[in-house]
Amino acid sequence: MKPKIAVHKFSSCDGCQLAFLNAGEALVQLSELVDIVHFAEAGYVDEEATVDIAFIEGSVSTAKELKRVKRVRANSKYLIAIGACATSGGIQALRNFGHMKEWRDAIYPNPEFIDSLEHSMPVSDHVRVDLELWGCPVNAKQLLMAVRQLLFGVDVHIDHDSECMECKRQGIVCTLVTKGEPCMGPVTKLGCGALCPSVGRACYGCFGPSDNPNTHSLGRRFEGLGYMPEEIARKYSQINSHAKAFLQARKFFMKEEEE
Numbered sequence: 001m002k003p004k005i006a007v008h009k010f011s012s013c014d015g016c017q018l019a020f021l022n023a024g025e026a027l028v029q030l031s032e033l034v035d036i037v038h039f040a041e042a043g044y045v046d047e048e049a050t051v052d053i054a055f056i057e058g059s060v061s062t063a064k065e066l067k068r069v070k071r072v073r074a075n076s077k078y079l080i081a082i083g084a085c086a087t088s089g090g091i092q093a094l095r096n097f098g099h100m101k102e103w104r105d106a107i108y109p110n111p112e113f114i115d116s117l118e119h120s121m122p123v124s125d126h127v128r129v130d131l132e133l134w135g136c137p138v139n140a141k142q143l144l145m146a147v148r149q150l151l152f153g154v155d156v157h158i159d160h161d162s163e164c165m166e167c168k169r170q171g172i173v174c175t176l177v178t179k180g181e182p183c184m185g186p187v188t189k190l191g192c193g194a195l196c197p198s199v200g201r202a203c204y205g206c207f208g209p210s211d212n213p214n215t216h217s218l219g220r221r222f223e224g225l226g227y228m229p230e231e232i233a234r235k236y237s238q239i240n241s242h243a244k245a246f247l248q249a250r251k252f253f254m255k256e257e258e259e
Contacts, residue, residue, distance in 0.1 A: 001035075002033065002034050002035045003033070003034050003035070003051075003052040003053065003151055004034065004035045004036075004037045004049065004050070004051040004052050004053075005034050005035070005036055005037070005051055005052065005053045005054070005055070005147070006036075006037055006038035006039065006046075006047075006049055006051045006053075006054045006055070006072075006076070007020065007036075007038065007039040007040075007041070007042075007054075007055045007057065008038065008047070008054060008055065008056050008057070008068075008072055009040065009041070009057050009058055010056060010057065010058030010059060010060060010061070010065050010068075010069065010085070010086070010123075011058045011059045011060070011061035011062065011065065011085065011090075011092055011120065012057045012058030012059070012083065012085045012086075012090065013085075014041060014057070015083065015136065015137040016057040016082045016083035016085075016086075016135075016137045016138045017039075017041040017057050018041070018137065019137040019138050019139070019140045019143070020039075020041075020055075020082075020138075020140060020143060021041060021042060022140060023140040023141075023143075023144055026140070026141075026144050027144070030144055030147060030148075033148075033151060034052075034053075034147070034151070037049045037051060038051070048071070048075065049075065050075045050076075051075065051076055051077070052076075052077045052078065052151075053076065053077065053078045053079075053080060053147060053150060053151075054072050054073075054075070054076035054078070054079050054080070055080050055081075055082050055143075056069065056072060056079065056080070056081050056082065056086050056123050057082050057083050057085065057086055057138075058083075058085045058086055058090070059085040059086060059089045059090050059092055059093065059120045059121060059122060059123070060117070060120070060121050060122075060123060060125070060126050061092055061116055061117055061120045061121075062115040062116055062117060063115055063117060064115060066117070066126060069123060069126050069127055070126070070127060072127075073127040073128065078130045078131070078150055079123075079127065079128070079129050079130050079131075080129070080130060080131045080132070080133060080146065081122065081123040081124065081129050081131070081132045081133070082133045082135075082138040082143060083133070083134070083135055083136060083137055083138045084134065084135065084136040084206065084208065084239045084240050085120075085122075085136075086122060086123045086132075087122050087123075087124075087132045087133070087134050087208060087240075087243070088122050088134075088208055088239075088240040088241070088242050088243040088246075089119075089120045089121050089122050089241070089242040090120065090136070090239065090240075091238075091239060092120040093119070093120040093121070093241050093242045094237065094241055095119070095120060096118075096119045096120060096121075096241075096242060097237070097241075100116060100117075100118045100119070101118070104116065121242070122242070131146060131150075131156055131158075133146060133158065134189055134191065134207045134208040134240075135191050135192065135206055135207045135208075136206040136207075136239045136240075139191045139192065139207075142158060142191060146158070159190060159191075160189050160210055160211040161189070161190050161210060161211070162185060162186055162187065162188060162189070162190065162210040162213070163184075163185035163186075163188045163189070163190045163192075163194060163197070163203050163207070163210070164185045164186050165190055166190040166192075166193065166194040167185060167194045167197050170193075170194055170198065172194055172197050172198055174197075175197050175200065175201065175202045175203075176202070176221070179200070179202075180225050181201075181202040181225075182202060182222045182225060182227060182231075182232070182235055183197070183202035183203045184202065184203040184204060184205035184218075184235060185197060185202075185203035186213070186214075186218050187205070187209060187210060187213035187214065187215050187218050187245070187246075188203055188205045188206070188207055188208065188209065188210055188213075189207040189208050189209065189210045189211075190207065190210070191206075191207040192206060192207060204238060204239065205235070205236075205238060205239060205240055205246070206239050206240075207240075208240040208243045208246070209240070209243050209244070209245035209246055213245050215236065215245055215246065215248070215249035215252075216249065216252060219232045219235075219236075219249060219252070219253055222235065229253040229254065229255070230253075230254070232253045233249075233250045233253040233254045236249040236250040236253070237250050
Protein backbone atom coordinates (compact mmCIF):
# COMPACT_ATOMS: atom_id res chain seq x y z
CA MET A 1 0.00 0.00 0.00
CA LYS A 2 1.15 3.51 -0.79
CA PRO A 3 1.74 5.93 2.11
CA LYS A 4 -1.19 8.23 2.85
CA ILE A 5 -0.98 12.01 3.19
CA ALA A 6 -3.45 14.68 4.25
CA VAL A 7 -3.45 18.46 3.96
CA HIS A 8 -5.44 20.22 6.68
CA LYS A 9 -6.54 23.85 6.66
CA PHE A 10 -6.70 25.91 9.85
CA SER A 11 -6.89 29.74 10.10
CA SER A 12 -5.22 30.91 6.90
CA CYS A 13 -5.71 32.38 3.44
CA ASP A 14 -5.23 29.04 1.57
CA GLY A 15 -2.08 30.42 -0.08
CA CYS A 16 0.13 27.51 1.00
CA GLN A 17 -2.39 24.97 -0.26
CA LEU A 18 -2.42 26.81 -3.59
CA ALA A 19 1.38 26.67 -3.66
CA PHE A 20 1.04 22.91 -3.20
CA LEU A 21 -1.42 22.70 -6.10
CA ASN A 22 0.64 25.01 -8.30
CA ALA A 23 3.50 22.49 -8.17
CA GLY A 24 1.79 21.05 -11.24
CA GLU A 25 3.65 18.13 -12.78
CA ALA A 26 5.70 17.57 -9.62
CA LEU A 27 2.47 17.09 -7.66
CA VAL A 28 1.25 14.59 -10.25
CA GLN A 29 4.50 12.66 -9.84
CA LEU A 30 4.07 12.75 -6.06
CA SER A 31 0.55 11.34 -6.39
CA GLU A 32 2.11 8.25 -7.97
CA LEU A 33 4.05 7.64 -4.75
CA VAL A 34 1.31 8.42 -2.22
CA ASP A 35 -2.43 8.36 -1.71
CA ILE A 36 -3.83 11.82 -1.00
CA VAL A 37 -6.76 11.03 1.28
CA HIS A 38 -7.63 14.50 2.58
CA PHE A 39 -7.01 17.76 0.73
CA ALA A 40 -10.25 19.74 0.49
CA GLU A 41 -8.71 22.29 -1.88
CA ALA A 42 -8.05 19.46 -4.33
CA GLY A 43 -11.35 17.68 -3.75
CA TYR A 44 -10.33 14.92 -1.31
CA VAL A 45 -12.20 15.01 2.00
CA ASP A 46 -11.58 12.56 4.86
CA GLU A 47 -10.53 14.72 7.78
CA GLU A 48 -10.47 11.85 10.30
CA ALA A 49 -8.22 9.60 8.18
CA THR A 50 -5.13 8.06 9.74
CA VAL A 51 -2.14 9.04 7.58
CA ASP A 52 1.61 8.74 7.33
CA ILE A 53 2.18 12.46 6.71
CA ALA A 54 -0.17 15.29 7.63
CA PHE A 55 0.38 18.88 6.56
CA ILE A 56 -1.21 21.76 8.43
CA GLU A 57 -1.66 25.16 6.86
CA GLY A 58 -2.81 27.92 9.19
CA SER A 59 -2.55 28.95 12.81
CA VAL A 60 -4.55 27.66 15.75
CA SER A 61 -6.98 30.53 16.30
CA THR A 62 -10.25 29.06 17.61
CA ALA A 63 -11.35 26.66 20.32
CA LYS A 64 -12.52 24.17 17.67
CA GLU A 65 -9.15 24.32 15.95
CA LEU A 66 -7.42 23.63 19.26
CA LYS A 67 -9.35 20.37 19.57
CA ARG A 68 -8.91 19.50 15.90
CA VAL A 69 -5.12 19.97 15.85
CA LYS A 70 -4.83 17.37 18.60
CA ARG A 71 -6.89 14.91 16.54
CA VAL A 72 -4.71 15.52 13.50
CA ARG A 73 -1.60 14.87 15.58
CA ALA A 74 -3.06 11.64 16.97
CA ASN A 75 -3.93 10.43 13.45
CA SER A 76 -0.54 11.18 11.88
CA LYS A 77 2.87 9.52 11.90
CA TYR A 78 4.56 12.74 10.78
CA LEU A 79 3.12 16.22 11.20
CA ILE A 80 4.48 19.05 9.06
CA ALA A 81 3.54 22.70 9.63
CA ILE A 82 3.62 24.65 6.36
CA GLY A 83 3.70 28.42 5.91
CA ALA A 84 3.97 31.45 8.15
CA CYS A 85 0.60 30.95 9.84
CA ALA A 86 1.34 27.38 10.92
CA THR A 87 4.96 28.10 11.93
CA SER A 88 4.64 31.49 13.66
CA GLY A 89 0.97 32.48 13.89
CA GLY A 90 0.94 34.48 10.67
CA ILE A 91 -0.67 37.85 9.96
CA GLN A 92 -3.52 37.07 12.35
CA ALA A 93 -0.98 36.88 15.21
CA LEU A 94 -0.81 40.68 15.06
CA ARG A 95 -3.88 40.58 17.26
CA ASN A 96 -1.70 39.09 19.99
CA PHE A 97 -0.29 42.58 20.56
CA GLY A 98 -3.74 43.95 21.42
CA HIS A 99 -6.88 42.97 23.27
CA MET A 100 -8.91 40.48 21.28
CA LYS A 101 -12.08 40.75 23.36
CA GLU A 102 -12.20 44.55 23.10
CA TRP A 103 -11.71 44.45 19.31
CA ARG A 104 -14.28 41.68 18.88
CA ASP A 105 -16.89 43.50 20.93
CA ALA A 106 -16.29 46.76 19.05
CA ILE A 107 -16.44 45.24 15.56
CA TYR A 108 -19.15 42.56 15.61
CA PRO A 109 -22.83 43.24 16.39
CA ASN A 110 -23.10 39.76 17.96
CA PRO A 111 -19.65 39.05 19.39
CA GLU A 112 -20.94 36.03 21.34
CA PHE A 113 -20.91 34.05 18.09
CA ILE A 114 -17.19 34.67 17.45
CA ASP A 115 -15.12 31.65 18.48
CA SER A 116 -11.65 33.21 18.22
CA LEU A 117 -9.07 32.55 20.91
CA GLU A 118 -7.31 35.49 22.54
CA HIS A 119 -4.14 34.63 20.62
CA SER A 120 -3.29 33.18 17.20
CA MET A 121 -0.47 30.71 17.75
CA PRO A 122 1.67 28.34 15.68
CA VAL A 123 0.87 24.64 15.59
CA SER A 124 3.98 23.76 17.63
CA ASP A 125 2.59 25.66 20.62
CA HIS A 126 -0.09 23.00 20.99
CA VAL A 127 1.23 19.69 19.59
CA ARG A 128 4.49 18.09 18.60
CA VAL A 129 5.58 19.06 15.08
CA ASP A 130 8.07 16.92 13.18
CA LEU A 131 9.03 19.54 10.60
CA GLU A 132 8.34 23.21 9.90
CA LEU A 133 8.43 24.64 6.39
CA TRP A 134 8.33 28.43 6.57
CA GLY A 135 7.21 30.98 4.00
CA CYS A 136 4.28 33.11 2.90
CA PRO A 137 3.47 31.11 0.92
CA VAL A 138 5.53 27.99 1.50
CA ASN A 139 8.06 26.98 -1.16
CA ALA A 140 6.40 24.10 -3.06
CA LYS A 141 9.77 22.70 -4.12
CA GLN A 142 10.89 22.47 -0.47
CA LEU A 143 7.56 20.90 0.45
CA LEU A 144 7.67 18.15 -2.17
CA MET A 145 11.35 17.47 -1.47
CA ALA A 146 10.56 17.03 2.23
CA VAL A 147 7.83 14.50 1.41
CA ARG A 148 10.18 12.47 -0.79
CA GLN A 149 12.90 12.49 1.87
CA LEU A 150 10.48 11.31 4.57
CA LEU A 151 9.09 8.57 2.34
CA PHE A 152 12.57 7.25 1.58
CA GLY A 153 13.75 7.45 5.20
CA VAL A 154 16.22 10.28 4.59
CA ASP A 155 16.80 13.03 7.16
CA VAL A 156 15.03 16.12 5.87
CA HIS A 157 17.39 19.00 5.14
CA ILE A 158 16.10 22.55 4.69
CA ASP A 159 18.57 25.36 3.98
CA HIS A 160 18.35 28.00 6.72
CA ASP A 161 20.89 30.44 5.28
CA SER A 162 19.87 34.08 5.03
CA GLU A 163 18.15 35.56 1.97
CA CYS A 164 21.35 37.51 1.27
CA MET A 165 22.99 34.25 0.18
CA GLU A 166 20.33 33.82 -2.50
CA CYS A 167 20.87 37.38 -3.72
CA LYS A 168 24.62 36.78 -3.97
CA ARG A 169 24.09 33.58 -5.95
CA GLN A 170 21.84 35.35 -8.42
CA GLY A 171 24.03 38.43 -8.70
CA ILE A 172 21.29 40.72 -7.35
CA VAL A 173 22.45 44.17 -6.26
CA CYS A 174 21.94 44.74 -2.53
CA THR A 175 18.88 46.89 -1.87
CA LEU A 176 20.04 47.83 1.61
CA VAL A 177 23.42 49.09 0.42
CA THR A 178 22.50 50.72 -2.90
CA LYS A 179 19.06 52.15 -2.10
CA GLY A 180 19.25 52.58 1.66
CA GLU A 181 15.98 50.67 2.12
CA PRO A 182 15.34 48.62 5.27
CA CYS A 183 15.73 45.14 3.81
CA MET A 184 15.05 42.14 6.06
CA GLY A 185 17.20 39.84 3.91
CA PRO A 186 20.17 39.63 6.32
CA VAL A 187 17.99 38.04 9.04
CA THR A 188 15.48 36.15 6.89
CA LYS A 189 15.63 32.50 5.88
CA LEU A 190 15.99 31.97 2.12
CA GLY A 191 13.31 30.12 0.20
CA CYS A 192 11.49 32.50 -2.13
CA GLY A 193 14.30 32.76 -4.66
CA ALA A 194 14.93 36.41 -3.69
CA LEU A 195 11.60 37.38 -5.23
CA CYS A 196 11.41 40.95 -3.94
CA PRO A 197 15.12 41.90 -4.22
CA SER A 198 15.13 40.58 -7.80
CA VAL A 199 12.76 43.41 -8.75
CA GLY A 200 14.50 46.06 -6.64
CA ARG A 201 12.30 45.73 -3.55
CA ALA A 202 13.47 45.19 0.02
CA CYS A 203 12.80 41.77 1.60
CA TYR A 204 9.73 41.61 3.88
CA GLY A 205 10.88 38.62 5.93
CA CYS A 206 8.27 36.18 4.57
CA PHE A 207 10.33 33.07 5.36
CA GLY A 208 10.98 33.91 9.01
CA PRO A 209 14.27 34.18 10.89
CA SER A 210 17.41 32.57 9.47
CA ASP A 211 19.75 30.63 11.74
CA ASN A 212 21.30 32.87 14.42
CA PRO A 213 20.01 36.17 13.00
CA ASN A 214 21.59 39.33 14.35
CA THR A 215 18.33 41.26 14.50
CA HIS A 216 19.59 43.95 16.85
CA SER A 217 22.54 44.78 14.61
CA LEU A 218 20.31 45.03 11.55
CA GLY A 219 17.97 47.28 13.47
CA ARG A 220 20.89 49.54 14.38
CA ARG A 221 21.71 49.69 10.67
CA PHE A 222 18.15 50.82 10.00
CA GLU A 223 18.60 53.52 12.65
CA GLY A 224 21.63 54.69 10.70
CA LEU A 225 19.36 55.08 7.68
CA GLY A 226 17.14 57.43 9.68
CA TYR A 227 14.42 55.05 10.85
CA MET A 228 12.88 55.51 14.29
CA PRO A 229 12.69 52.62 16.81
CA GLU A 230 8.92 52.29 16.25
CA GLU A 231 9.45 51.93 12.51
CA ILE A 232 12.12 49.30 13.06
CA ALA A 233 9.87 47.40 15.45
CA ARG A 234 7.18 47.34 12.74
CA LYS A 235 9.66 45.69 10.38
CA TYR A 236 9.82 42.79 12.81
CA SER A 237 6.05 42.83 13.36
CA GLN A 238 4.82 41.73 9.97
CA ILE A 239 4.18 38.26 8.54
CA ASN A 240 6.23 36.39 11.14
CA SER A 241 5.71 38.73 14.08
CA HIS A 242 5.70 35.90 16.64
CA ALA A 243 8.75 34.04 15.42
CA LYS A 244 10.95 34.16 18.53
CA ALA A 245 13.87 36.15 17.07
CA PHE A 246 11.58 38.72 15.43
CA LEU A 247 9.40 39.05 18.52
CA GLN A 248 12.45 39.66 20.70
CA ALA A 249 13.71 42.28 18.26
CA ARG A 250 10.35 44.05 18.31
CA LYS A 251 10.38 44.15 22.10
CA PHE A 252 13.95 45.42 22.11
CA PHE A 253 13.23 48.40 19.86
CA MET A 254 9.86 49.11 21.50
CA LYS A 255 11.65 48.87 24.85
CA GLU A 256 9.14 46.31 26.06
CA GLU A 257 10.05 43.93 28.86
CA GLU A 258 10.43 40.24 28.08
CA GLU A 259 7.54 38.12 29.35
